[in-house]
Amino acid sequence: DAGVTQSPTHLIKTRGQQVTLRCSPKSGHDTVSWYQQALGQGPQFIFQYYEEEERQRGNFPDRFSGHQFPNYSSELNVNALLLGDSALYLCASSLNYRTGDNNEKLFFGSGTQLSVL
Amino acid sequence: RKEVEQDPGPFNVPEGATVAFNCTYSNSASQSFFWYRQDCRKEPKLLMSVYSSGNEDGRFTAQLNRASQYISLLIRDSKLSDSATYLCVVNVRGGAGTALIFGKGTTLSVSS
Numbered sequence: 001d002a003g004v005t006q007s008p009t010h011l012i013k014t015r016g017q018q019v020t021l022r023c024s025p026k027s028g029h030d031t032v033s034w035y036q037q038a039l040g041q042g043p044q045f046i047f048q049y050y051e052e053e054e055r056q057r058g059n060f061p062d063r064f065s066g067h068q069f070p071n072y073s074s075e076l077n078v079n080a081l082l083l084g085d086s087a088l089y090l091c092a093s094s095l096n097y098r099t100g101d102n103n104e105k106l107f108f109g110s111g112t113q114l115s116v117l
Numbered sequence: 118r119k120e121v122e123q124d125p126g127p128f129n130v131p132e133g134a135t136v137a138f139n140c141t142y143s144n145s146a147s148q149s150f151f152w153y154r155q156d157c158r159k160e161p162k163l164l165m166s167v168y169s170s171g172n173e174d175g176r177f178t179a180q181l182n183r184a185s186q187y188i189s190l191l192i193r194d195s196k197l198s199d200s201a202t203y204l205c206v207v208n209v210r211g212g213a214g215t216a217l218i219f220g221k222g223t224t225l226s227v228s229s
Contacts, residue, residue, distance in 0.1 A: 042204050042219035056216050108160035
């Protein structure tokens with residue numbers, strides 16, 4: 001049973017570029033959330049996808065966008081990269097509580113370390 | 118005020134010590150509470166959920182006081198392997214499911 005997988009593991013970009021990060025949720029999970037973790041900080045919620053739609057969003061600018069595919073996998077896109085976007089980007093999957101399963105536990109992938117130079 | 122605030126760290130303790138972490142949250146509508154553990158450069162992993170009645174898992178005890186909006190984690194008989202960052206987490210329910218709000222984390226270093 002594969003857990004949450006993310007790719008790539010590391011990425012180096014320059015300011016102004018665009019980046020796409022990918023995530024495959026844990027088998028059986030249908031909801032994907034993305035978090036940004038800067039050095040020395042806790043993870044910050046970016047947004048959450050379910051049924052291919054963005055359902056919740058944290059306090060992040062429109063430069064951050066995402067997508068969820070029919071197979072529940074997801075992408076995070078960041079445009080016009082800034083130095084401050086350098087962080088560990090974590091994907092987490094869960095099962096939608098509306099399905100009747102009250103499992104609120106998130107399973108995290110090992111993250112993508114993005115460095116913006 | 119931050120949504121989730123934790124004790125500033127780091128905590129440096131010898132093996133066998135008892136250490137307590139405290140956390141406060143600002144959103145009274147928060148419904149679920151957790152402690153996550155994060156090792157250096159790794160993803161966060163759920164340590165335990167926190168219930169109003171208090172719950173214990175081996176050497177770890179978690180407590181929740183909804184009236185005070187306060188969460189605690191007690192670690193007894195600290196082991197070297199307990200060295201990590203401990204993240205206080207509250208659940209904000211909305212939309213499709215769970216959005217977790219994390220504290221900044223408190224780093225624990227257990228030495229021999």
